[in-house]
Amino acid sequence: MTVSIGVTGATGRMGRAVLETIDGRDDCTVAFAVNRDPDGEAVAGIDLEPAGEIESLLTAHEPAVLIDFTGPESAITYARGAAEADVAFVTGTTGFDDGQFEQLEVLSDEIPVLHAPNFARGVQALVNVVGEAVQSLPGYDVELIETHHNAKRDAPSGTANRLLAEIEANGDFDGRKHGREGFDPRESGEIGVHALRAGNVTGEHEVVIADNHEEVRLTHRAEDRGVFAAGAVDAAGWIAGQKAGWYDFADVIDA
Ligand code: NAD
Numbered sequence: 001m002t003v004s005i006g007v008t009g010a011t012g013r014m015g016r017a018v019l020e021t022i023d024g025r026d027d028c029t030v031a032f033a034v035n036r037d038p039d040g041e042a043v044a045g046i047d048l049e050p051a052g053e054i055e056s057l058l059t060a061h062e063p064a065v066l067i068d069f070t071g072p073e074s075a076i077t078y079a080r081g082a083a084e085a086d087v088a089f090v091t092g093t094t095g096f097d098d099g100q101f102e103q104l105e106v107l108s109d110e111i112p113v114l115h116a117p118n119f120a121r122g123v124q125a126l127v128n129v130v131g132e133a134v135q136s137l138p139g140y141d142v143e144l145i146e147t148h149h150n151a152k153r154d155a156p157s158g159t160a161n162r163l164l165a166e167i168e169a170n171g172d173f174d175g176r177k178h179g180r181e182g183f184d185p186r187e188s189g190e191i192g193v194h195a196l197r198a199g200n201v202t203g204e205h206e207v208v209i210a211d212n213h214e215e216v217r218l219t220h221r222a223e224d225r226g227v228f229a230a231g232a233v234d235a236a237g238w239i240a241g242q243k244a245g246w247y248d249f250a251d252v253i254d255a
Contacts, residue, residue, distance in 0.1 A: 018069065054066075095154030134167050146205045
């Protein structure tokens with residue numbers, strides 16, 4: 001079955017990567033692509049729709065799934081439109097606050113909604129391995145370092161937050177410490193978090209677990225945005241057959 005997909009944020013880094021990925025596959029097609037400032041530009045051979053009501057685009061083109069990589073506010077608007085048109089929604093957007101997550105979860109009563117802060121399969125493996133490592137090394141110091149390109153807006157990254165949740169679920173920690181400055185010695189039980197923003201780095205996450213004169217470093221490095229796009233398109237193919245509900249990328253991988 002060929003899955004018909006609508007794409008938002010089409011001129012963004014990820015929107016382009018998603019359109020190029022769909023273009024290179026024969027199990028899916030682009031129903032439409034839209035950006036808030038389309039500028040008459042085509043991406044991966046697809047003419048962009050003029051920005052407007054997402055509901056009318058969804059009604060006119062009837063995709064099975066809408067893939068979104070934009071920003072938190074627009075993602076909520078697009079998710080509302082998808083719910084209105086009864087279209088499944090896959091978002092890789094990061095930086096949602098608790099209230100915005102809640103709004104997405106409410107919409108998942110009406111349509112299938114899948115959010116993943118990282119669509120790389122290796123990151124899912126890292127999440128699993130980090131939980132196991134933290135559990136096997138109680139009392140060790142844990143620090144997380146993430147590096148992204150200089151245009152990334154949210155910090156720490158969505159993936160870092162996902163890893164931090166896994167670390168906290170598997171050990172006895174007192175809280176997160178974001179960066180250090182001046183007289184600021186490390187407190188036991190804190191998880192150090194460091195966000196680097198430089199150049200064109202696609203995305204790196206490293207968890208350092210150290211004590212007892214030894215150190216474990218677990219690292220994931222994304223070399224190309226295509227890895228995230230491929231995961232998001234796989235997620236779209238999977239979610240097209242699901243009932244309304246809240247899903248994450250682990251559901252796609254497990255299937
Ligand atoms: P980008 O800035 O290159 O692109 C964002 C796109 O969204 C642009 O086309 C922009 O015009 C559009 N946009 C932004 N705000 C909008 C609004 N209010 N209304 C309509 N359109 C809007 O960013 P990017 O690098 O493509 O990343 C986009 C999002 O995806 C970010 O939240 C980023 O953290 C996330 N991301 C997730 C993954 C993952 O695997 N889940 C991977 C990479 C990036």
